[in-house]
Amino acid sequence: MKNEDDQPVVLTHIDSNNGSRTSPVSLAEPFAANLNVVSQVDVPPNGGYGWVCTACVFLINAHTWGVNSAWGIFLSHYLQNSTFPGTSQFSYAIIGGLGIACACLVSPAVNVSMRLYGTTVTLTIGTILVFLSLFTASYASRIWHLFLSQAVCFGCGMGFTYIPATAVLPQWFSTRRSLAVGIAASGVGFGGVAYNLIAGAAAQSVGLPWTYRILALCSLAVNGVCSLLIRDRNKLVKPKQDAFDWRELGHIEVIFVIVWGFLSELGYVVLFYSLPHYATTIGLSQSQGSVAGALLNVGIGVGRPLVGWMSDRWGRINMAALMTASCGICCLALWVPAKDYGTLIAFALLAGFGAGNFWGTVSSVMAEVVGLQRLPTAFGVMMIVLASPTTFAEPIALEMTAVSGYKAAQIFVGFMFIGAAGSVWFLRSWKITEIEEKAKREEAGDFEWGLSRFHAGKAWLEPRKLIKRCRV
Incomplete structure (x- = not known):
């Protein structure tokens, strides 16, 4: 027939x-x-074993990014005790950022490992590297020992665990994707709180070397179990896992995500590492500064699942833009005039909801605009570009503070977040244009049209689309 x-x-x-x-x-x-x-x-199960993977990614985030946030405790100890004489504050400041940069730079190697050996082996490699970095850092007697262990080795291990886990989770969900990713990403905040408290108490009681060893053993045990439990759906999704594909930079939607990440990281890293020190410059104690840093992590931990739930209801790109902008406004409205403990605490909690918004929503947003098949490659390209702001954000802030005081750095952070929100808003307009164009072609009977054939041109710049109310 x-x-x-x-x-x-x-x-x-x-x-x-x-x-x-x-x-x-x-x-x-x-x-x-x-x-x-x-x-x-391929229809994602939207739950089931995906919740086990969510719990595992939560724990991996807590035992990589969360452990990394304890660097502030070690940094304070090194500075107070002049552990490495002649070492400048710039050298110490760059170690934390360099670790995150190395996590970004290893993304091509991670994609190759995923393609050749699979998710479990790649996660196991990262687990071993994280353990070795913390364990060897406990024996550091020169500053370059810390650069190799705390920065390079730990950063590579974090990349080999965080990147595969982040790519796996969206494969399990559709309508609950942002909620699952938000819950998993909240591990960064809760892990940061826990390990800041653990590292602070352990450094006082057993000393810094044994503190490093305790963190090393904890990370080995938890990350090792999670590496064995996480399962991908690559056989069904069939994602591209190229080492690096420059062609992704030719897609305007990828550029918008990269600009969002670049500007967000310039603000996030400065805020994350500078808030405790800022507290001491306005006359507060170091313990009060530590509490402010801990509450920033609490805000991140509580905020990410909440933002994920709202994203699934009101649009993932919509919420990404709103929360990024809110953090910038919060920095300008609360952080700049914060001269007392109460205001600083309020700022830390509120800022946490938006400060970690990028890492908490980027995988869901990228899956929305590039699809699950292109997600690993596009994510890898983005990670490479983000290596520079994560490395140099805190040194830039230190220089600005030395020349003009903390107000210059605070204003800088605020406008970085606002600029990042602007990039997401343009991405939103691009997505609306894509949806409208797709509907027109299908109505006209062009059923062979797909996302790969879509080119927005300059249509996304129309004012109507920039201000259109739409769940995106």
């Missing part, structure tokens, strides 16, 4: 993650058509 034009009928399945997929078949072959469509469509 054929249609009136004696042409095969084109069946199209619309998948929110990967765009439309077409299968030209004849109506005389309905059974074959059904088999063809089913074989091409």
Whole structure:
């Protein structure tokens, strides 16, 4: 049986993650058509074992990014005791940022490892590197020992654990994706609180070397178990896992995400590492500064699941733009005039909701705009670009503070977040244009059109789309 034009009928399945997929078949072959469509469509379970993976990614974040946040405790100890004579504050400041930069720079190697050896082996490599970095840092007797262990080795280990885990989680969810990613990302905040308290207490009681060893053993145990429990769905999703694909930089939507991340990191790293020290400059004690830093982590831990839940309800790109902008406004409205403990505490809690917004929502937003298949490659390209702001953000802030005082750094952080929100707002306009264009083509019968054929041109700059109310 054929249609009136004696042409095969084109069946199209619309998948929110990967765009439309077409299968030209004849109506005389309905059974074959059904088999063809089913074989091409991957529907995420939207839960099930995905919640186990969510818990594992939560713990991995707590035992990588959370452990990394304890660097502030070690930094304070090194500075107070002049552990490495002749070492400048710039050298100490760059260690924390360099660790995050190394986590970004290893993304091509992570993609190669994922393609050749799979998720479990890649996560295990990261687990071993994190353990070795912390364990060897306990024996550091020169500043370059810390650069190799605390910065380079730990950063590489963090990249080999965080990047695969982040790429796996969106594969398990559709309508609950942002909630799951938000819960997993909150491990950074809660882990930061826990390990700041653990590192602070341990450094007082057993000394810094044994503190490093305790963190090393904790991370080895937890990350090792999680590496074995996490499962990917690569056989169904079939993601691209190229080492590095510069062509992703030719997509305007990827550029918007990268600008969002670049500016957000310039603000986030400065805020994260500078807040405790700022407290001492306004006459507060070091313990009060530590509390402010801990509450910033609490805000991140509580805020990420809440933002994820709201993102699934009101749009992932919408919430990413709103929360990023709110952090910038909060910095200018609360941090700049904060001269007392109460105001600083209020700022730390509120800023936490938006400060960690980028890392808490980026995987969901990227899955929304590039699809699950392109997600690993596009994410890897973004990580490479983010290496520079994570490395130099805190040194830049220190120089600004030395020349003009903390107000210059505070204003800098505020405007970085506001600029980042502007990039997400343009991304939102691009996504609206994509949705409208897709609807027009399908209404006209162009069923072979897909996301890969979409080129917005300058249509996304129309004022109507920039201000349109839409769940995106």
